[in-house]
Amino acid sequence: MKWVPLGLVRYTFCLGGLSVFFFLLCILTGPFLMLYYVPDVNRAYSDVMDIMQVVPFGAFVRNVHRWSACLMVLCVPLHMLRVFLQAAYKPPRQLNWLVGITLLILTYLLCFTGYMLPWDQEAYWGATIGATMAENTPILGAKGPFSVLPSDKDIHYIMLGGTVLDQPTLSRFFFAHCIAIPGALAGLMGFHFYNIHRAGGMSGPL
Amino acid sequence: MIEKVIEEEVPTTEENKERLRLLTVVRGETLRNRDIYERPPRYELFFPNFVMKELCVGLAFLIIIFTWAYYKDAPLYELSNPAETPSHIKAAWYFVGLQELLAYFDPYLAGVIIPSLILGGLYLVPFLDPDPVKGIGRFAFKERKFAIGCFLGGYVMWYALLLVGMFFRGTYWSFYWPWEDQSVVKATEVALWSFPLPAGIAFLVCYGLLMLLLPAVIFQDFFFRVGLIRYFITFNLFAAMCFVPIKVLLRNGFHVKYVLVTPWFNI
Numbered sequence A: 001m002k003w004v005p006l007g008l009v010r011y012t013f014c015l016g017g018l019s020v021f022f023f024l025l026c027i028l029t030g031p032f033l034m035l036y037y038v039p040d041v042n043r044a045y046s047d048v049m050d051i052m053q054v055v056p057f058g059a060f061v062r063n064v065h066r067w068s069a070c071l072m073v074l075c076v077p078l079h080m081l082r083v084f085l086q087a088a089y090k091p092p093r094q095l096n097w098l099v100g101i102t103l104l105i106l107t108y109l110l111c112f113t114g115y116m117l118p119w120d121q122e123a124y125w126g127a128t129i130g131a132t133m134a135e136n137t138p139i140l141g142a143k144g145p146f147s148v149l150p151s152d153k154d155i156h157y158i159m160l161g162g163t164v165l166d167q168p169t170l171s172r173f174f175f176a177h178c179i180a181i182p183g184a185l186a187g188l189m190g191f192h193f194y195n196i197h198r199a200g201g202m203s204g205p206l
Numbered sequence B: 001m002i003e004k005v006i007e008e009e010v011p012t013t014e015e016n017k018e019r020l021r022l023l024t025v026v027r028g029e030t031l032r033n034r035d036i037y038e039r040p041p042r043y044e045l046f047f048p049n050f051v052m053k054e055l056c057v058g059l060a061f062l063i064i065i066f067t068w069a070y071y072k073d074a075p076l077y078e079l080s081n082p083a084e085t086p087s088h089i090k091a092a093w094y095f096v097g098l099q100e101l102l103a104y105f106d107p108y109l110a111g112v113i114i115p116s117l118i119l120g121g122l123y124l125v126p127f128l129d130p131d132p133v134k135g136i137g138r139f140a141f142k143e144r145k146f147a148i149g150c151f152l153g154g155y156v157m158w159y160a161l162l163l164v165g166m167f168f169r170g171t172y173w174s175f176y177w178p179w180e181d182q183s184v185v186k187a188t189e190v191a192l193w194s195f196p197l198p199a200g201i202a203f204l205v206c207y208g209l210l211m212l213l214l215p216a217v218i219f220q221d222f223f224f225r226v227g228l229i230r231y232f233i234t235f236n237l238f239a240a241m242c243f244v245p246i247k248v249l250l251r252n253g254f255h256v257k258y259v260l261v262t263p264w265f266n267i
Ligand code: HEM
Pocket: A014, A015, A016, A017, A018, A019, A020, A023, A076, A077, A079, A080, A083, A086, A088, A089, A093, A096, A097, A098, A099, A100, A101, A103, A104, A107, A189, A192, A196, A201, A202, A203, A204, A206
């Protein structure tokens, strides 16, 4: 990709580029939070408290992590809106639309898993709402319509690693938030950009 | 398009013309796949020009985020306590739309079926749109009224639910107008009623038939253009989307709890 239409940066503010940018800010600040945070139900909350009050620049780094995550989860749907309004999902870009929706889902999952790590009331009960929904999944959830699985084998159990939110939940959310989802996102983003290139560049000025 | 750029830059000697012809022949296949529409006439280099512009926008946001992070701390509430359900639970703001749906639908609908339909519908977008060229790379609102109408409708609904959940819901998820005091716990709401089973079935069947047949009858051209399968999927999704505001209306206007009550699930 060498030539792109002039005036690309116009009234839609490079929303895709900004999503990458906010993601990078999270990737840069996340590891510093990981230095002080231990995903142990007895420690997690006080570790975050330490980050906010004791660790030099800890509060600043956590704030940057949180606020750029917020902006990312705002930007990605807006980028999708821009793509739709400019019909950029039409040939030859269908595949990139599909990759994009997967990126959207992963972005929401990233936020969901991250939100629960501080293990405060908001995190705990917010995640509980999500867990209740999983429990009520038709067929696969123990409490959902037409459920076939017992409560120690259903999708809710797999998600939480137990029947209630506890240490196993925190461990797997930590793994998902810090390794699995960011890794998948980074890889898919690469594929997303490669696809833009393969489709012959952007569909038009942004 | 490529020809245009090359014509502008390369002196059109006979030799160059031959080169261009060869290039087009050699890469003809790929070129045709890539450039099936007109591009704006003026181009700039991706690197460094375009990348620099994006970086400038990034820099502006870096300043905004740093200022924001300096003045406003990310919240940290009290330690989690499984024994004490707060009266005022709100999910993270980007999920409050789904939480707001919980006020109208059972969790299996609000948390599983509706999100799955949204995401499934989004995945299907490129295959449901029957027109492969219209409006690419520009905002063609007039030519794509139905597509853009549906998409914007859903998009606006998602954020409308989110805003209501954020700002109009207080203790125990009761509705509060902005001028009402959210610390005053509201009395339990009016008794709700559900449609009897036959009425529920009749309502849903009529609704489904109406949503599936009416557009085909009124917009016959459209129906034949998209084809039966696409039409069927599109209008099922459309009917599901329109059902959300209908249920909101039925609940708030007529105190209907469920439209359909069965031993296995309720809608
Ligand atoms: C983590 C999320 C995402 C990131 C980081 C990202 C990044 C980008 C970037 C940097 C571009 C270049 C154009 C621009 O800046 O707007 C782009 C283009 C594109 N994106 Fe995304 N994107 C994401 C999610 C999505 C989603 C949710 C969709 C749609 C469902 C999508 C579909 C597309 C398409 C079709 C293009 C080509 C646009 C065109 O040719 O006009 N992307 N993306």
